[in-house]
Amino acid sequence: MIRVGLAEGLRDEDEHPAHIRNVSVTNCDSANCMQAPIVNELSGRLSAMLGAPSRNFESMEFVRYEAGQHYVWHPDEYSWQRKGWSAERADPVHVLSGPRVLTFFMYLSDVDEGGETGFMGTRAGASKVAPTPAEEAKLKVRPEKGKAILWANMRDEWRTAEPAAVHRAFPVRRGVKWASTLWVHAAGFRIPELYAGLACAPR
Numbered sequence: 213m214i215r216v217g218l219a220e221g222l223r224d225e226d227e228h229p230a231h232i233r234n235v236s237v238t239n240c241d242s243a244n245c246m247q248a249p250i251v252n253e254l255s256g257r258l259s260a261m262l263g264a265p266s267r268n269f270e271s272m273e274f275v276r277y278e279a280g281q282h283y284v285w286h287p288d289e290y291s292w293q294r295k296g297w298s299a300e301r302a303d304p305v306h307v308l309s310g311p312r313v314l315t316f317f318m319y320l321s322d323v324d325e326g327g328e329t330g331f332m333g334t335r336a337g338a339s340k341v342a343p344t345p346a347e348e349a350k351l352k353v354r355p356e357k358g359k360a361i362l363w364a365n366m367r368d369e370w371r372t373a374e375p376a377a378v379h380r381a382f383p384v385r386r387g388v389k390w391a392s393t394l395w396v397h398a399a400g401f402r403i404p405e406l407y408a409g410l411a412c413a414p415r
């Protein structure tokens with residue numbers, strides 16, 4: 213279990229409104245966490261497995277869901293489609309690093325009841341993400357400590373979002389769900405030039 217940076221970093225609120233996602237969240241973006249041996253080991257193994265450089269990895273995010281907490285249907289590709297490939301409209305970080313082509317999701321605890329990850333599993337009705345009832349998940353993954361899943365958010369040419377990958381976290385009914393997300397981008401997410409450029413950009 214990665215403890216580095218978690219205790220001090222865990223926030224009860226995140227950037228999403230509570231009806232979208234109401235979990236505690238923290239990011240492994242402090243030097244303390246990013247340089248932890250277990251984090252290096254994990255990103256090294258994942259990099260070898262995927263054949264993708266670890267500079268394409270976003271810093272890991274840790275989430276904790278308590279009973280009643282959930283995350284509604286959403287794509288992970290990060291506004292790529294909605295905002296488009298345009299320097300004016302897209303988040304600058306994601307213009308350079310490209311979309312989150314893959315999601316590597318690890319369950320860090322067992323959950324007594326609920327907390328499954330549900331996938332749309334079909335391309336039909338992709339434009340109706342919000343009204344799609346939760347029950348329509350074609351695939352449900354039960355949380356289990358040590359289990360990890362990997363999915364593609366984009367089609368093979370990586371520019372088009374894959375509607376079948378739209379997913380949600382069902383509410384935890386009993387127990388606590390700890391999990392971690394590692395998003396893999398199409399290009400380098402952590403190039404120093406990127407951050408230097410942002411820091412120097414006129415505001």
Ligand SMILES: O=C(O)CCC(=O)C(=O)O
Pocket residue numbers: 275283288327328329330379380381382391393
């Ligand atoms: O908690 C889950 O099962 C999924 C979480 C998720 O989709 C996300 O953090 O983007």
Ligand SMILES: [Fe+2]
Pocket residue numbers: 286287288379
């Ligand atoms: Fe997600």
